[in-house]
Amino acid sequence: MPIDKELIKSKIHSREDILLKTIADIVAYKMSESPENMGPESNFLAAAESVAQYISEKF
Structure with missing residues (x-):
């Protein structure tokens, strides 16, 4: 069962999952x-958005 993309984005924006936030920060820096x-x-x-999309498709 795939992980919901909106749930992942919510965790990134709320800093509930600091690892996802860190990954998004690194991607934003590279951008x-x-x-x-x-x-x-x-x-x-x-x-x-990109991190959430990737995780929801791959995990």
């Missing part, structure tokens, strides 16, 4: 170094 840099807040939102 800031790329040509697709959208600013800190947008990068974090996109990173949280």
